[in-house]
Amino acid sequence: MKGAVLHGPRDVRYEDRAEPKIVRSTDAIIRMSATCVCGSDLWPYRGFNPAAEPSPMGHEYCGIVEEVGREVTSVKPGQFVIGSFFASDNSCPICKAGYQSSCQHAEFVGGAQAPLLRVPLADGTLVATPGAPSTDMIPSLLATSDVFGTGWFAADAANVKPGMTVAVVGDGAVGLLGALSAKRMGAERIIAMSRHEARQRLAREFGATDIVTERGEEGVARIKDLTNGIGADAVLECVGTQESMKQAIGSARKGGYVSYVGVPHGVQLEGQELFFAHVHLHGGPAPVRRFLPKLIDLVLNGKVDPGKVFDLALPLDQVAEGYRAMDERRAIKTLLQP
Numbered sequence: 001m002k003g004a005v006l007h008g009p010r011d012v013r014y015e016d017r018a019e020p021k022i023v024r025s026t027d028a029i030i031r032m033s034a035t036c037v038c039g040s041d042l043w044p045y046r047g048f049n050p051a052a053e054p055s056p057m058g059h060e061y062c063g064i065v066e067e068v069g070r071e072v073t074s075v076k077p078g079q080f081v082i083g084s085f086f087a088s089d090n091s092c093p094i095c096k097a098g099y100q101s102s103c104q105h106a107e108f109v110g111g112a113q114a115p116l117l118r119v120p121l122a123d124g125t126l127v128a129t130p131g132a133p134s135t136d137m138i139p140s141l142l143a144t145s146d147v148f149g150t151g152w153f154a155a156d157a158a159n160v161k162p163g164m165t166v167a168v169v170g171d172g173a174v175g176l177l178g179a180l181s182a183k184r185m186g187a188e189r190i191i192a193m194s195r196h197e198a199r200q201r202l203a204r205e206f207g208a209t210d211i212v213t214e215r216g217e218e219g220v221a222r223i224k225d226l227t228n229g230i231g232a233d234a235v236l237e238c239v240g241t242q243e244s245m246k247q248a249i250g251s252a253r254k255g256g257y258v259s260y261v262g263v264p265h266g267v268q269l270e271g272q273e274l275f276f277a278h279v280h281l282h283g284g285p286a287p288v289r290r291f292l293p294k295l296i297d298l299v300l301n302g303k304v305d306p307g308k309v310f311d312l313a314l315p316l317d318q319v320a321e322g323y324r325a326m327d328e329r330r331a332i333k334t335l336l337q338p
């Protein structure tokens, strides 16, 4: 088969790769219905933390079970399934506490930008839909695999509750779905920080009530202006840079919550500043598996349409263009069809 492989900065190739096989008796092999490019794929693509050797790309997936190992009991060939980018047993104490992405047996699921994918710990990782979903549901179901699950975690970790004022730092797909999630959780006011018109529109469609285009200290000042000098009850940091983290902490009210779900690159917190900010901080790799059943349900019942973040769909063999379009911010998120 062929799949996406990153060879170096801005060099993604669609090339021959070994077909995945069942390695352990708890594995499943999935035939991909759709996959996509993640904002976090752009870090290695842009040359941050470069890999020593060519690396298969992609970690967001949904598709039909092709084959299962002999110990797998909860899914079977022919079922449509979705899983998270971290395989988890969903039974250890960490999983039971709801942090499946830090499962004692967690394993990263990589190489999803391909027609076939091996998923370890299939019983704990994969969630099957009640039947085969219609084609038009696929983008939104794919979104639950990471980007919607991560946006949902951002809102959950920031303790969003009905009536709250929420600020979202970052207008990538995760930030936009953070706004959608906050809306579903009953936030009254949702301030999206974005300077990109198409993304502002989608943010509003997803539930944002206000848009702030300023960044950094000016952005913080705008949030304070909009909240009578108090700051937001909950702030979702969906980028992962020093500036975005500072902006998020600065935008929260005393005693408020800041979640952070963007993979941090060069973020350093200063003790005194943190001390006097008086905020709750909670984040990390989203335990998407905790939310999958609920999010799949919301999608299948037509309550949400997170697939709208895919504003570019390409055949998998044009994966290089999919990365370029996101890198140049011509696309919010690229869906890839094998």
Ligand SMILES: [Zn+2]
Pocket (backbone or CB within 6 Å): 038, 039, 040, 059, 060, 085, 146, 147
């Ligand atoms: Zn991702």
Ligand SMILES: [Zn+2]
Pocket (backbone or CB within 6 Å): 088, 089, 090, 091, 092, 093, 094, 095, 096, 100, 102, 103, 104, 105, 106
């Ligand atoms: Zn576990």
